[in-house]
Amino acid sequence: MSLLEVIGLRKNFGGIQAVRGFDIAIEERQIVCLIGPNGSGKTTIFNLITGLIPATAGRVIIDGRRDIIGRKPHAITAMGVARTFQNQRLFNHMTLLENVLVGCARSAKAGLASILLGLPGARAEKLQMIERARSLLALFGERLLPQADDLAGSLSYANRRRLEIARALATEPRLLLLDEPAAGMNPTESRELMTDILRVRDRGVAILLIEHDMTVVRGISDRVVALDYGVKIADGDFAEIRRHPKVIEAYLGRGTVDA
Ligand SMILES: Nc1ncnc2c1ncn2[C@@H]1O[C@H](COP(=O)(O)OP(=O)(O)OP(=O)(O)O)[C@@H](O)[C@H]1O
Ligand SMILES: [Mg+2]
Known part of the structure; x- marks a missing residue:
């Protein structure tokens, strides 16, 4: 039984189909990286899982039994899901x-x-x-x-x-969602961030992180899921993902997957 299971998740913003049927399963203590070009729907997926915005369709299941779609953010937090934001929200x-x-x-x-x-x-x-x-x-x-x-x-x-x-x-939390934690960090800081994240995992927390820094992605992920235009285009270990034709195509001219 997975800690988190997302099935057929969809989000339309007016005419924009930001997430178009996204599936993912995350196990206890797993570190999964979500990658994809700008605007591919990564943050929207976090907003849907944490109840910040309502889903157009789909299910988000914790512990194989509790569907959290439609619940309030604080109720989802109480079920063991926490997050950080792409733009910091500290006091x-x-x-x-x-x-x-x-x-x-x-x-x-x-x-x-x-x-x-x-x-x-x-x-x-x-x-x-x-x-x-x-x-x-x-x-x-x-x-x-x-x-x-x-x-x-x-x-x-x-x-x-x-x-x-x-x-x-x-x-x-038992699941921590991190939205681009290494953004704006220098190489020394992002290396330290990797050990920080591994230490958090060792406390028994599963982690789903959005990250553009491929050194970080390669360094800590058990699995990588790639997204393009709101659709999952690849799911595997880092070595598989970085040579996956659809991933290379998604990033061509829109950035790189070099590590
Ligand atoms: N509240 C909103 N209202 C309307 N459109 C939105 C909203 N939030 C996101 N979008 C649109 O949904 C799409 C996905 O956006 P999202 O922020 O999820 O992308 P992302 O993969 O996190 O991108 P980035 O790497 O730049 O952070 C984009 O086209 C974006 O403009
Ligand atoms: Mg984002």
């Missing part, structure tokens, strides 16, 4: 710790307001949450934890992307 005027606490609070009994206000009864839970948030920042070595009380807006670009991952992990 710049909150500290790193607070940004992660917002994620932790989604699973807290007391609710964020009473925790932040330090209401009685919420105190013990607050201390536990702070411990958990700090341990998530610590996942990234010395990159985030020493700056736990700084404002998120003061972080370097790469550290902001790391913080987004830490915040997504705070909801204790």
